[in-house]
Amino acid sequence: xxxxxxxxxxxxxxxxxAAAVAELKTIEEGKFIYATSPDFPPFESTDDNxxxxxxxxxxxxxxxxxxxxxxxxxxxxxxxxxxxxxNGKADAVVSGVTVREDRKATMDFxxxxxxxxxxxVFRTGDDITLENLKDKVxxxxxxxxxxxxxxxxxxxxxxxxxxxxSLAFQALQNGQVDCIMVDDMVGAAYVxxxxxxxxxxxxxxxxxxxxxxxKGNTELVEAFNAELQKLIDDGTIEGxxxxxxx
Amino acid sequence: MEQFAAxxxxxxxxxxxxxxxxxxxxxxxxxxxxxxxxxxxxxxVTTLYxxxxxxxxxxxxxxxxxxxxxxxxxxxxxxxxxxxxxVNGLLKIYVTVIRGTPMMVQLMIMGLVIFASSRDFVMVGAxxxxxxxGAYTAEIIRGGLMxxxxxxxxxxxxLGMNYTDTMRFVVVxxxxxxxxxxxxxxxxxxxxDTSLISVIGxxxxxxxxRSVAARNYEPMYPYVGAAIVYLLLVMLFTWLLGxxxxxxxxxxxR
Numbered sequence: 001x002x003x004x005x006x007x008x009x010x011x012x013x014x015x016x017x018a019a020a021v022a023e024l025k026t027i028e029e030g031k032f033i034y035a036t037s038p039d040f041p042p043f044e045s046t047d048d049n050x051x052x053x054x055x056x057x058x059x060x061x062x063x064x065x066x067x068x069x070x071x072x073x074x075x076x077x078x079x080x081x082x083x084x085x086x087n088g089k090a091d092a093v094v095s096g097v098t099v100r101e102d103r104k105a106t107m108d109f110x111x112x113x114x115x116x117x118x119x120x121v122f123r124t125g126d127d128i129t130l131e132n133l134k135d136k137v138x139x140x141x142x143x144x145x146x147x148x149x150x151x152x153x154x155x156x157x158x159x160x161x162x163x164x165x166s167l168a169f170q171a172l173q174n175g176q177v178d179c180i181m182v183d184d185m186v187g188a189a190y191v192x193x194x195x196x197x198x199x200x201x202x203x204x205x206x207x208x209x210x211x212x213x214x215k216g217n218t219e220l221v222e223a224f225n226a227e228l229q230k231l232i233d234d235g236t237i238e239g240x241x242x243x244x245x246x
Numbered sequence: 247m248e249q250f251a252a253x254x255x256x257x258x259x260x261x262x263x264x265x266x267x268x269x270x271x272x273x274x275x276x277x278x279x280x281x282x283x284x285x286x287x288x289x290x291v292t293t294l295y296x297x298x299x300x301x302x303x304x305x306x307x308x309x310x311x312x313x314x315x316x317x318x319x320x321x322x323x324x325x326x327x328x329x330x331x332x333v334n335g336l337l338k339i340y341v342t343v344i345r346g347t348p349m350m351v352q353l354m355i356m357g358l359v360i361f362a363s364s365r366d367f368v369m370v371g372a373x374x375x376x377x378x379x380g381a382y383t384a385e386i387i388r389g390g391l392m393x394x395x396x397x398x399x400x401x402x403x404x405l406g407m408n409y410t411d412t413m414r415f416v417v418v419x420x421x422x423x424x425x426x427x428x429x430x431x432x433x434x435x436x437x438x439d440t441s442l443i444s445v446i447g448x449x450x451x452x453x454x455x456r457s458v459a460a461r462n463y464e465p466m467y468p469y470v471g472a473a474i475v476y477l478l479l480v481m482l483f484t485w486l487l488g489x490x491x492x493x494x495x496x497x498x499x500r
Binding site for chain 2: 086106174
Protein backbone atom coordinates (compact mmCIF):
# COMPACT_ATOMS: atom_id res chain seq x y z
CA UNK A 1 0.00 0.00 0.00
CA UNK A 2 2.75 2.40 0.98
CA UNK A 3 4.67 1.51 -2.17
CA UNK A 4 1.70 2.25 -4.38
CA UNK A 5 1.10 5.54 -2.63
CA UNK A 6 4.75 6.52 -3.09
CA UNK A 7 4.60 5.62 -6.75
CA UNK A 8 1.43 7.59 -7.27
CA UNK A 9 2.95 10.57 -5.52
CA UNK A 10 6.13 10.34 -7.53
CA UNK A 11 4.13 10.06 -10.74
CA UNK A 12 2.04 13.06 -9.75
CA UNK A 13 5.21 15.04 -9.03
CA UNK A 14 6.74 14.15 -12.40
CA UNK A 15 3.53 14.95 -14.23
CA UNK A 16 3.03 18.28 -12.50
CA UNK A 17 6.58 19.49 -13.20
CA ALA A 18 6.26 18.26 -16.78
CA ALA A 19 3.02 20.20 -17.09
CA ALA A 20 4.63 23.36 -15.68
CA VAL A 21 7.48 23.15 -18.18
CA ALA A 22 5.17 22.31 -21.04
CA GLU A 23 3.21 25.47 -20.34
CA LEU A 24 6.18 27.67 -21.18
CA LYS A 25 7.65 26.64 -24.49
CA THR A 26 11.24 27.73 -25.05
CA ILE A 27 13.77 26.66 -27.65
CA GLU A 28 15.70 24.53 -25.19
CA GLU A 29 13.64 23.04 -22.43
CA GLY A 30 14.15 24.79 -19.09
CA LYS A 31 16.37 27.45 -20.66
CA PHE A 32 15.55 30.99 -21.62
CA ILE A 33 18.01 31.99 -24.32
CA TYR A 34 18.14 35.73 -24.88
CA ALA A 35 19.98 37.51 -27.69
CA THR A 36 21.88 40.52 -26.45
CA SER A 37 24.62 42.91 -27.51
CA PRO A 38 26.64 43.36 -24.30
CA ASP A 39 28.22 46.71 -25.16
CA PHE A 40 25.34 48.65 -23.75
CA PRO A 41 26.03 49.57 -20.12
CA PRO A 42 24.25 49.86 -17.76
CA PHE A 43 21.68 47.62 -19.47
CA GLU A 44 24.16 44.93 -20.38
CA SER A 45 27.89 44.66 -20.50
CA THR A 46 30.40 41.91 -19.81
CA ASP A 47 32.60 41.41 -16.76
CA ASP A 48 36.13 40.03 -16.81
CA ASN A 49 34.86 36.48 -17.00
CA UNK A 50 32.71 37.28 -20.02
CA UNK A 51 29.49 37.00 -18.03
CA UNK A 52 26.75 39.32 -19.23
CA UNK A 53 25.85 41.69 -16.40
CA UNK A 54 23.66 44.74 -16.00
CA UNK A 55 20.08 45.87 -15.50
CA UNK A 56 18.46 43.45 -17.90
CA UNK A 57 20.35 40.31 -16.81
CA UNK A 58 19.39 41.16 -13.22
CA UNK A 59 15.72 41.54 -14.11
CA UNK A 60 15.83 38.35 -16.18
CA UNK A 61 17.44 36.42 -13.33
CA UNK A 62 14.51 37.24 -11.04
CA UNK A 63 11.83 36.53 -13.64
CA UNK A 64 13.41 33.31 -14.84
CA UNK A 65 13.85 32.06 -11.28
CA UNK A 66 10.14 32.61 -10.71
CA UNK A 67 9.23 30.83 -13.93
CA UNK A 68 11.56 27.89 -13.36
CA UNK A 69 13.83 28.76 -16.28
CA UNK A 70 17.57 29.38 -16.55
CA UNK A 71 18.50 32.55 -18.37
CA UNK A 72 21.27 32.07 -20.89
CA UNK A 73 22.71 34.96 -22.90
CA UNK A 74 23.48 34.69 -26.60
CA UNK A 75 25.90 37.55 -27.20
CA UNK A 76 25.89 38.94 -30.74
CA UNK A 77 25.91 42.31 -32.54
CA UNK A 78 22.75 44.32 -32.00
CA UNK A 79 21.40 44.21 -35.55
CA UNK A 80 21.65 40.42 -35.56
CA UNK A 81 20.24 40.19 -32.03
CA UNK A 82 17.08 41.92 -33.25
CA UNK A 83 16.53 39.18 -35.82
CA UNK A 84 17.45 36.27 -33.53
CA UNK A 85 13.96 35.53 -32.14
CA UNK A 86 12.35 35.54 -35.59
CA ASN A 87 15.07 33.16 -36.81
CA GLY A 88 14.57 30.80 -33.88
CA LYS A 89 18.06 31.42 -32.49
CA ALA A 90 16.82 32.88 -29.21
CA ASP A 91 13.60 32.99 -27.24
CA ALA A 92 13.77 36.76 -27.02
CA VAL A 93 15.97 39.73 -27.69
CA VAL A 94 16.83 41.51 -24.43
CA SER A 95 19.22 44.27 -25.38
CA GLY A 96 17.69 47.62 -24.59
CA VAL A 97 15.20 47.18 -27.41
CA THR A 98 12.96 50.17 -28.11
CA VAL A 99 9.34 49.31 -28.84
CA ARG A 100 8.71 50.44 -32.41
CA GLU A 101 5.75 49.87 -34.69
CA ASP A 102 7.94 48.44 -37.48
CA ARG A 103 9.58 46.02 -35.06
CA LYS A 104 6.19 44.67 -34.04
CA ALA A 105 5.95 43.07 -37.47
CA THR A 106 8.69 40.61 -36.54
CA MET A 107 8.34 40.27 -32.77
CA ASP A 108 5.92 40.40 -29.84
CA PHE A 109 6.91 42.85 -27.12
CA UNK A 110 6.38 42.59 -23.39
CA UNK A 111 5.13 45.59 -21.46
CA UNK A 112 7.77 48.35 -21.37
CA UNK A 113 9.71 48.73 -18.14
CA UNK A 114 11.84 51.84 -18.62
CA UNK A 115 11.76 55.05 -20.64
CA UNK A 116 14.78 56.76 -22.17
CA UNK A 117 15.51 59.53 -24.68
CA UNK A 118 18.26 59.78 -27.29
CA UNK A 119 21.37 61.62 -26.17
CA UNK A 120 24.33 63.09 -28.05
CA VAL A 121 27.76 62.33 -26.59
CA PHE A 122 30.75 64.41 -27.70
CA ARG A 123 34.22 65.41 -26.58
CA THR A 124 34.21 68.24 -24.04
CA GLY A 125 35.08 71.51 -25.75
CA ASP A 126 33.78 70.53 -29.18
CA ASP A 127 31.16 72.77 -30.70
CA ILE A 128 28.22 70.36 -30.79
CA THR A 129 24.64 71.56 -30.45
CA LEU A 130 21.36 70.03 -31.56
CA GLU A 131 21.30 72.64 -34.37
CA ASN A 132 24.67 71.95 -36.00
CA LEU A 133 24.41 68.14 -36.04
CA LYS A 134 23.60 68.25 -39.76
CA ASP A 135 27.20 69.29 -40.49
CA LYS A 136 28.74 66.59 -38.28
CA VAL A 137 29.54 62.91 -38.56
CA UNK A 138 27.45 60.96 -36.09
CA UNK A 139 28.61 57.58 -34.82
CA UNK A 140 25.98 54.94 -33.99
CA UNK A 141 25.61 51.21 -33.54
CA UNK A 142 24.19 49.35 -36.50
CA UNK A 143 20.47 48.67 -36.18
CA UNK A 144 19.74 51.00 -33.26
CA UNK A 145 17.08 53.70 -33.14
CA UNK A 146 20.03 56.11 -33.01
CA UNK A 147 21.02 54.95 -36.50
CA UNK A 148 17.46 55.20 -37.77
CA UNK A 149 17.03 58.78 -36.51
CA UNK A 150 20.46 59.92 -37.62
CA UNK A 151 20.13 58.49 -41.14
CA UNK A 152 16.58 59.79 -41.58
CA UNK A 153 17.34 63.31 -40.35
CA UNK A 154 20.91 63.94 -41.47
CA UNK A 155 21.50 61.50 -44.33
CA UNK A 156 23.66 58.42 -44.79
CA UNK A 157 26.82 60.48 -45.42
CA UNK A 158 26.64 61.97 -41.92
CA UNK A 159 26.42 58.62 -40.17
CA UNK A 160 29.05 56.00 -39.39
CA UNK A 161 27.51 52.78 -38.10
CA UNK A 162 29.67 50.38 -36.08
CA UNK A 163 29.12 46.78 -35.00
CA UNK A 164 29.30 47.76 -31.36
CA UNK A 165 28.85 50.93 -29.36
CA SER A 166 32.24 50.27 -27.76
CA LEU A 167 33.82 50.65 -31.21
CA ALA A 168 31.81 53.80 -31.92
CA PHE A 169 33.04 55.36 -28.67
CA GLN A 170 36.60 54.39 -29.58
CA ALA A 171 36.12 56.23 -32.88
CA LEU A 172 34.77 59.25 -30.97
CA GLN A 173 37.87 59.35 -28.77
CA ASN A 174 40.05 59.08 -31.89
CA GLY A 175 38.16 61.96 -33.48
CA GLN A 176 36.93 59.79 -36.37
CA VAL A 177 33.35 60.82 -35.61
CA ASP A 178 32.15 64.10 -34.09
CA CYS A 179 29.55 62.69 -31.75
CA ILE A 180 27.58 59.58 -30.87
CA MET A 181 23.83 59.27 -30.83
CA VAL A 182 22.89 56.83 -28.10
CA ASP A 183 20.20 56.24 -25.46
CA ASP A 184 20.80 58.72 -22.63
CA MET A 185 21.31 56.18 -19.85
CA VAL A 186 23.89 54.31 -21.92
CA GLY A 187 25.57 57.55 -23.00
CA ALA A 188 25.83 58.55 -19.34
CA ALA A 189 27.47 55.22 -18.50
CA TYR A 190 30.09 55.73 -21.21
CA VAL A 191 30.64 59.35 -20.17
CA UNK A 192 31.34 58.10 -16.67
CA UNK A 193 33.85 55.52 -17.92
CA UNK A 194 35.69 57.63 -20.49
CA UNK A 195 37.13 60.95 -19.31
CA UNK A 196 36.69 64.04 -21.48
CA UNK A 197 33.22 63.31 -22.81
CA UNK A 198 29.89 64.98 -22.14
CA UNK A 199 26.30 64.47 -23.20
CA UNK A 200 23.29 66.53 -24.19
CA UNK A 201 19.78 65.17 -24.62
CA UNK A 202 17.92 65.33 -27.92
CA UNK A 203 14.31 66.30 -28.45
CA UNK A 204 13.24 63.02 -30.01
CA UNK A 205 10.20 61.30 -28.56
CA UNK A 206 11.00 59.31 -25.41
CA UNK A 207 11.42 55.60 -26.13
CA UNK A 208 10.27 52.61 -24.13
CA UNK A 209 12.36 49.48 -23.64
CA UNK A 210 10.81 46.03 -23.60
CA UNK A 211 11.81 42.43 -24.32
CA UNK A 212 11.07 41.24 -27.86
CA UNK A 213 9.84 37.65 -28.29
CA UNK A 214 9.38 35.55 -31.39
CA LYS A 215 5.89 36.03 -32.75
CA GLY A 216 3.23 33.64 -31.54
CA ASN A 217 4.62 32.47 -28.19
CA THR A 218 1.84 34.20 -26.28
CA GLU A 219 2.08 32.08 -23.10
CA LEU A 220 5.71 33.01 -22.59
CA VAL A 221 5.11 36.72 -23.26
CA GLU A 222 2.19 36.75 -20.86
CA ALA A 223 4.15 34.96 -18.16
CA PHE A 224 6.89 37.57 -18.55
CA ASN A 225 4.37 40.40 -18.56
CA ALA A 226 2.87 39.23 -15.27
CA GLU A 227 6.31 38.94 -13.66
CA LEU A 228 7.45 42.30 -15.08
CA GLN A 229 4.32 44.02 -13.80
CA LYS A 230 4.99 42.62 -10.32
CA LEU A 231 8.58 43.85 -10.39
CA ILE A 232 7.51 47.29 -11.64
CA ASP A 233 4.78 47.57 -8.99
CA ASP A 234 6.96 46.63 -6.04
CA GLY A 235 9.78 48.93 -7.16
CA THR A 236 12.31 46.15 -7.79
CA ILE A 237 13.09 47.31 -11.32
CA GLU A 238 13.53 50.91 -10.21
CA GLY A 239 15.93 49.66 -7.54
CA UNK A 240 17.94 47.64 -10.08
CA UNK A 241 18.15 50.62 -12.45
CA UNK A 242 19.25 52.92 -9.62
CA UNK A 243 21.86 50.39 -8.50
CA UNK A 244 23.42 50.13 -11.99
CA UNK A 245 23.36 53.89 -12.53
CA UNK A 246 25.29 54.60 -9.37
CA MET B 247 3.89 50.77 -54.40
CA GLU B 248 0.26 50.57 -53.28
CA GLN B 249 0.32 46.84 -53.74
CA PHE B 250 3.46 46.68 -51.59
CA ALA B 251 1.84 48.69 -48.80
CA ALA B 252 -1.32 46.60 -48.92
CA UNK B 253 0.49 43.25 -48.88
CA UNK B 254 2.91 44.40 -46.22
CA UNK B 255 -0.01 45.37 -44.01
CA UNK B 256 -1.44 41.89 -44.59
CA UNK B 257 1.84 40.27 -43.61
CA UNK B 258 2.44 42.28 -40.47
CA UNK B 259 -1.15 41.64 -39.39
CA UNK B 260 -0.36 37.94 -39.59
CA UNK B 261 -2.98 37.28 -42.28
CA UNK B 262 -2.35 34.35 -44.62
CA UNK B 263 -0.36 35.41 -47.67
CA UNK B 264 0.81 33.56 -50.74
CA UNK B 265 4.47 32.82 -51.36
CA UNK B 266 4.47 35.28 -54.23
CA UNK B 267 3.11 38.04 -52.00
CA UNK B 268 5.77 37.35 -49.37
CA UNK B 269 8.50 37.33 -51.98
CA UNK B 270 7.20 40.55 -53.50
CA UNK B 271 7.03 42.37 -50.14
CA UNK B 272 10.41 41.19 -48.85
CA UNK B 273 12.11 41.82 -52.17
CA UNK B 274 10.50 45.23 -52.54
CA UNK B 275 11.46 46.38 -49.05
CA UNK B 276 15.01 45.05 -49.41
CA UNK B 277 15.84 46.62 -52.78
CA UNK B 278 13.22 49.04 -54.09
CA UNK B 279 11.54 50.86 -51.20
CA UNK B 280 13.04 54.34 -50.64
CA UNK B 281 15.33 53.75 -53.64
CA UNK B 282 17.48 51.38 -51.61
CA UNK B 283 19.04 49.96 -54.79
CA UNK B 284 20.92 53.26 -55.03
CA UNK B 285 22.54 52.47 -51.66
CA UNK B 286 23.60 49.05 -52.96
CA UNK B 287 24.97 50.71 -56.09
CA UNK B 288 27.03 53.10 -53.96
CA UNK B 289 28.21 50.09 -51.97
CA UNK B 290 29.28 48.22 -55.10
CA VAL B 291 31.12 51.29 -56.40
CA THR B 292 32.99 51.56 -53.09
CA THR B 293 33.77 47.83 -53.14
CA LEU B 294 35.22 48.10 -56.65
CA TYR B 295 37.09 51.29 -55.79
CA UNK B 296 38.71 49.67 -52.77
CA UNK B 297 39.51 46.53 -54.76
CA UNK B 298 41.21 48.45 -57.58
CA UNK B 299 43.21 50.67 -55.21
CA UNK B 300 44.31 47.70 -53.10
CA UNK B 301 45.07 45.66 -56.21
CA UNK B 302 47.35 48.33 -57.67
CA UNK B 303 49.08 48.90 -54.34
CA UNK B 304 49.40 45.16 -53.79
CA UNK B 305 50.94 44.54 -57.22
CA UNK B 306 53.39 47.44 -56.91
CA UNK B 307 54.46 46.35 -53.44
CA UNK B 308 54.54 42.71 -54.50
CA UNK B 309 56.76 43.35 -57.51
CA UNK B 310 59.20 45.49 -55.52
CA UNK B 311 59.47 42.98 -52.71
CA UNK B 312 59.69 39.98 -55.02
CA UNK B 313 62.36 41.48 -57.28
CA UNK B 314 64.56 42.52 -54.37
CA UNK B 315 64.18 39.20 -52.62
CA UNK B 316 64.87 37.23 -55.78
CA UNK B 317 67.90 39.38 -56.56
CA UNK B 318 69.17 38.63 -53.06
CA UNK B 319 68.54 34.92 -53.25
CA UNK B 320 70.09 34.53 -56.69
CA UNK B 321 73.40 36.25 -55.96
CA UNK B 322 76.47 34.27 -56.86
CA UNK B 323 77.93 32.47 -53.84
CA UNK B 324 80.65 34.56 -52.18
CA UNK B 325 79.41 37.82 -53.72
CA UNK B 326 76.73 38.82 -51.19
CA UNK B 327 75.77 42.48 -51.26
CA UNK B 328 75.34 43.69 -47.63
CA UNK B 329 72.81 46.43 -48.53
CA UNK B 330 70.70 43.93 -50.40
CA UNK B 331 70.96 41.59 -47.43
CA UNK B 332 69.69 44.28 -45.07
CA VAL B 333 66.74 45.27 -47.27
CA ASN B 334 65.95 41.61 -47.80
CA GLY B 335 65.78 41.16 -44.03
CA LEU B 336 63.34 44.07 -43.68
CA LEU B 337 61.12 42.71 -46.44
CA LYS B 338 61.13 39.29 -44.82
CA ILE B 339 59.83 40.88 -41.63
CA TYR B 340 57.10 42.67 -43.63
CA VAL B 341 55.97 39.44 -45.28
CA THR B 342 56.11 37.49 -42.01
CA VAL B 343 54.13 40.05 -40.01
CA ILE B 344 51.45 40.58 -42.65
CA ARG B 345 51.00 36.91 -43.46
CA GLY B 346 51.15 35.96 -39.81
CA THR B 347 48.30 38.18 -38.57
CA PRO B 348 44.62 38.04 -39.52
CA MET B 349 43.24 40.58 -41.97
CA MET B 350 40.62 41.64 -39.43
CA VAL B 351 43.23 42.41 -36.77
CA GLN B 352 45.25 44.43 -39.28
CA LEU B 353 42.14 46.42 -40.17
CA MET B 354 41.37 47.15 -36.52
CA ILE B 355 44.94 48.27 -35.86
CA MET B 356 45.13 50.43 -38.99
CA GLY B 357 41.66 51.89 -38.51
CA LEU B 358 41.66 52.52 -34.77
CA VAL B 359 45.33 52.82 -33.81
CA ILE B 360 47.66 53.85 -36.64
CA PHE B 361 45.22 56.02 -38.58
CA ALA B 362 43.23 56.85 -35.47
CA SER B 363 42.46 60.38 -36.60
CA SER B 364 41.56 59.60 -40.23
CA ARG B 365 37.94 59.88 -41.26
CA ASP B 366 38.42 58.42 -44.68
CA PHE B 367 37.54 54.88 -43.63
CA VAL B 368 37.41 53.66 -47.22
CA MET B 369 40.93 54.91 -47.92
CA VAL B 370 42.30 53.35 -44.72
CA GLY B 371 40.59 50.11 -45.70
CA ALA B 372 42.07 50.19 -49.20
CA UNK B 373 45.53 50.91 -47.82
CA UNK B 374 45.31 48.03 -45.33
CA UNK B 375 44.07 45.60 -47.97
CA UNK B 376 46.78 46.74 -50.37
CA UNK B 377 49.54 46.24 -47.83
CA UNK B 378 48.08 42.86 -46.94
CA UNK B 379 47.75 41.79 -50.54
CA GLY B 380 51.30 42.99 -51.26
CA ALA B 381 52.78 40.37 -48.95
CA TYR B 382 50.93 37.50 -50.60
CA THR B 383 51.49 38.84 -54.12
CA ALA B 384 55.21 39.19 -53.36
CA GLU B 385 55.51 35.52 -52.50
CA ILE B 386 53.53 34.50 -55.59
CA ILE B 387 55.71 36.64 -57.88
CA ARG B 388 58.88 35.47 -56.14
CA GLY B 389 57.79 31.90 -56.72
CA GLY B 390 57.30 32.68 -60.40
CA LEU B 391 60.70 34.36 -60.78
CA MET B 392 62.49 31.55 -58.95
CA UNK B 393 60.73 28.93 -61.07
CA UNK B 394 62.33 30.18 -64.28
CA UNK B 395 65.42 28.08 -64.89
CA UNK B 396 68.71 29.71 -63.89
CA UNK B 397 69.96 28.82 -67.35
CA UNK B 398 67.63 31.42 -68.85
CA UNK B 399 69.30 34.17 -66.85
CA UNK B 400 72.74 32.83 -67.67
CA UNK B 401 71.88 32.64 -71.36
CA UNK B 402 70.63 36.21 -71.34
CA UNK B 403 73.68 37.51 -69.54
CA UNK B 404 76.06 35.61 -71.81
CA LEU B 405 74.42 37.27 -74.82
CA GLY B 406 75.51 40.61 -73.37
CA MET B 407 72.23 41.75 -71.82
CA ASN B 408 72.47 43.33 -68.39
CA TYR B 409 70.54 42.05 -65.33
CA THR B 410 67.55 44.40 -65.76
CA ASP B 411 67.14 43.64 -69.44
CA THR B 412 67.42 39.89 -68.93
CA MET B 413 64.78 40.11 -66.21
CA ARG B 414 62.51 42.25 -68.35
CA PHE B 415 62.74 40.40 -71.67
CA VAL B 416 63.54 36.83 -70.65
CA VAL B 417 62.62 35.93 -67.09
CA VAL B 418 59.53 38.04 -66.27
CA UNK B 419 57.50 37.13 -69.40
CA UNK B 420 57.95 33.45 -68.58
CA UNK B 421 57.23 33.98 -64.90
CA UNK B 422 53.99 35.90 -65.47
CA UNK B 423 52.41 33.03 -67.36
CA UNK B 424 53.28 30.62 -64.58
CA UNK B 425 51.83 32.71 -61.77
CA UNK B 426 48.65 34.01 -63.39
CA UNK B 427 46.31 31.41 -61.84
CA UNK B 428 47.77 32.01 -58.38
CA UNK B 429 47.56 35.78 -58.85
CA UNK B 430 43.95 35.47 -59.95
CA UNK B 431 43.26 33.58 -56.76
CA UNK B 432 44.81 36.33 -54.69
CA UNK B 433 42.77 39.03 -56.49
CA UNK B 434 39.54 37.16 -55.88
CA UNK B 435 40.34 36.85 -52.18
CA UNK B 436 41.13 40.56 -52.15
CA UNK B 437 37.80 41.47 -53.76
CA UNK B 438 35.92 39.47 -51.17
CA ASP B 439 38.04 40.76 -48.28
CA THR B 440 36.83 44.29 -49.02
CA SER B 441 33.68 43.28 -47.15
CA LEU B 442 35.74 43.42 -43.95
CA ILE B 443 36.19 47.18 -44.08
CA SER B 444 32.62 47.63 -42.87
CA VAL B 445 33.91 46.96 -39.34
CA ILE B 446 35.86 50.23 -39.33
CA GLY B 447 32.97 52.13 -40.90
CA UNK B 448 33.77 51.74 -44.60
CA UNK B 449 30.48 51.92 -46.49
CA UNK B 450 30.84 49.11 -49.00
CA UNK B 451 28.37 46.53 -50.19
CA UNK B 452 28.11 44.51 -46.98
CA UNK B 453 27.62 47.69 -44.93
CA UNK B 454 24.62 48.54 -47.12
CA UNK B 455 23.20 45.04 -46.80
CA ARG B 456 23.55 45.24 -43.01
CA SER B 457 21.86 48.63 -42.82
CA VAL B 458 18.95 47.45 -44.93
CA ALA B 459 18.63 44.22 -42.94
CA ALA B 460 18.61 46.26 -39.74
CA ARG B 461 15.94 48.53 -41.17
CA ASN B 462 13.54 45.76 -42.14
CA TYR B 463 14.51 43.18 -39.51
CA GLU B 464 14.80 40.73 -42.40
CA PRO B 465 18.29 39.42 -43.17
CA MET B 466 17.75 37.01 -46.03
CA TYR B 467 17.12 39.24 -49.02
CA PRO B 468 19.81 41.88 -48.40
CA TYR B 469 22.52 39.32 -47.57
CA VAL B 470 21.67 36.91 -50.40
CA GLY B 471 21.46 39.94 -52.70
CA ALA B 472 24.92 41.06 -51.62
CA ALA B 473 26.26 37.52 -52.04
CA ILE B 474 24.94 37.38 -55.60
CA VAL B 475 26.59 40.70 -56.43
CA TYR B 476 29.94 39.48 -55.05
CA LEU B 477 29.57 36.26 -57.03
CA LEU B 478 28.85 38.19 -60.23
CA LEU B 479 31.85 40.45 -59.65
CA VAL B 480 34.15 37.47 -59.08
CA MET B 481 32.80 35.71 -62.17
CA LEU B 482 33.41 38.84 -64.23
CA PHE B 483 36.92 39.05 -62.82
CA THR B 484 37.62 35.38 -63.58
CA TRP B 485 36.37 35.85 -67.13
CA LEU B 486 38.65 38.85 -67.73
CA LEU B 487 41.57 36.95 -66.29
CA GLY B 488 40.77 34.01 -68.57
CA UNK B 489 40.92 36.28 -71.62
CA UNK B 490 44.27 37.67 -70.47
CA UNK B 491 45.66 34.17 -69.92
CA UNK B 492 44.52 33.06 -73.38
CA UNK B 493 46.20 36.03 -75.01
CA UNK B 494 49.45 35.31 -73.22
CA UNK B 495 49.27 31.73 -74.46
CA UNK B 496 48.65 32.79 -78.05
CA UNK B 497 52.31 32.33 -79.04
CA UNK B 498 52.91 29.12 -77.10
CA UNK B 499 52.40 26.69 -79.97
CA ARG B 500 52.43 27.46 -83.62
